[in-house]
Amino acid sequence: MKLVVISAGLSSPSSTRLLADRLEAATLEHVDAEAQVIELRELATEIAQHFVTGFPPARLAAALDAVAAADGLIAVTPVFAASYSGLFKSFFDVLDKDALTGKPVLVGATGGTARHSLVTEHALRPLFSHLRALVLPTAVYAASEDWGDEGLAQRITRAGTELARFMAPASRAAAPDVDTTAAIAPRSLTGAITSVDPADGFEVVPFAQRLAALAAG
Structure with a gap:
């Protein structure tokens, strides 16, 4: 099985990548899968080129193919203007419209304040529902003050367990x-x-x- 992790963090290191890594680890504790992390900041130029030319450069094409072939997806974005980042949205704008149909997706977001915690519900969940993905019940938002908090660790564990369950062959066979x-x-x-x-x-x-x-x- 294949797990693909999308991180839209702009810095290195970034809290967005940290959350993505922790969600990946929580998922892999419960399912045997090969994981691939895609850093969108490394593909920003290729994404812009795709919008202009209509053809994805090689690295972007490989990333899009990986998402389409994945058995499960983790997608994490920083909060910009109370929503997902433009880079995050641009990547999914160039993804084939049928690539996520029926695919289990775990969404997460990071921000500087807990006031943006509903971004997972009013922005991320509608986006992936529109793409006909199976958006998991537990979404994870991490504000700056959440790091090291037991509540964040519990949400990460619950979300990873859910994704692993939907990826598992036994669940699919049922x-x-x-x-x-x-x-x-x-x-x-x-x-x-x-x-x-x-x-x-x-x-x-x-x-x-x-x-x-x-x-x-």
Whole structure:
């Protein structure tokens, strides 16, 4: 299995890379996978070239291919203007629109203050949901004062465990051959969810069948 870690930190070292590394380590404690870290600051020029020319340079093409082939993804960004960074967004703008469909993604962010802690919910989660990724329940935000705090360590452990569980072959084998995005939606016109635990598998009941059962009862 392949785990890809995206870090959008701009400095070296950076708190963004530190959080990405800790999330990677927490995940690898529970799943046997090969990990690859992609530092977006090293690809900034190539990303800009891709926007202008429409063709990715070799290093960027390799990074995009790695993300598309990954079994799980960790994506961490610093907070800029109360949202993800422009570099972070630019990378996913040039990614193929179907590359993340059904792929488990663990999102994280770093910032100077806890006031930006909801960036994972109002910015990152909608972005990856739009890309049809399976965004994990636990997102991790680390403010400057969080480092060394037991609460951050617990969130990292919980998030890594979740990602490992969704990457595990046993979890995948338990799920029937259904569209993952449809299976995790709260409700739809075509079905209703009766299970959301990956260990139990996803079960979608057709709306007409559900309606008939209610009428009979």
